[in-house]
Amino acid sequence: MIKVLGVEHIGIALDKNEQLSKVLKDVFNLEHIGSEIIEEQGVNTDIFNVSNTKIELLESISKDSPISKYISKYGKGMHHIALIVEDINVAIEHLVSNNIVMIDEKPKVGVEGYKIAFIHPNSTPGLLIEICQK
Amino acid sequence: MIKVLGVEHIGIALDKNEQLSKVLKDVFNLEHIGSEIIEEQGVNTDIFNVSNTKIELLESISKDSPISKYISKYGKGMHHIALIVEDINVAIEHLVSNNIVMIDEKPKVGVEGYKIAFIHPNSTPGLLIEICQK
Secondary structure, eight states: OOOEEEEEEEEEEESOSHHHHHHHHHTSOOEEEEEEEEGGGTEEEEEEEOSSSEEEEEEEOSTTSHHHHHHHHHOSEEEEEEEEESOHHHHHHHHHHTTOOBSOSSOEEOGGGOEEEEBOGGGSTTOOEEEEEO | OOOEEEEEEEEEEESOSHHHHHHHHHTSOOEEEEEEEEGGGTEEEEEEEOSSSEEEEEEEOSTTSHHHHHHHHHOSEEEEEEEEESOHHHHHHHHHHTTOOBSOSSOEEOGGGOEEEEBOGGGSTTOOEEEEEO
């Protein structure tokens, strides 16, 4: 069984993080937790604390990254939500047994060392969902 | 000064809420808080509890609703985040004085009776932001 504990972050796909990052920091006074490059996914991230969850800005640093492909197809904008689950392996098993198609059938390592797995967007039409476990 | 208290909800623009609603309820076991029609905005909403925040599915019930126009232009998908602020009037004043353009310069009434105001997306490129106060 899956146990969803909350939304870990909301991911935004951007060409450049700079402009939105500046507004979130200087106008909305959100705390900038940090920046991290995830080479494997070809992205540079900027993470902001919004008290109950986080906003993750995703800037593509490689032409064939998933973010770059997404922007070519849909333009920049809100990309995915990450749901924290109690046990990611149990969650994947539960989802697959309910005919949900996983992009990642085994967890990989994401930002801040979380175990993460993406669900195929066709299984949750209109909302790309990442599941993650700290 | 603006004081952001958290993300109240994440809004998803859909032609029909049914398919994603069913998956969130039956597969992810999220609590369905309720459905509400907001005539003024031409939408039918389905709201889910995700512990620390909410997911709001927005189905257009009018051809000239903002959601309908959004879907025509960008397709269905993640639409906006709503940030809870301590005082919405103070927040609007702060944003305007920082050259942020408001769609709603005065708060209007949204789902669950919240006072809400949308920011023009050109001011926060890549992320449509609603601010709200309970």
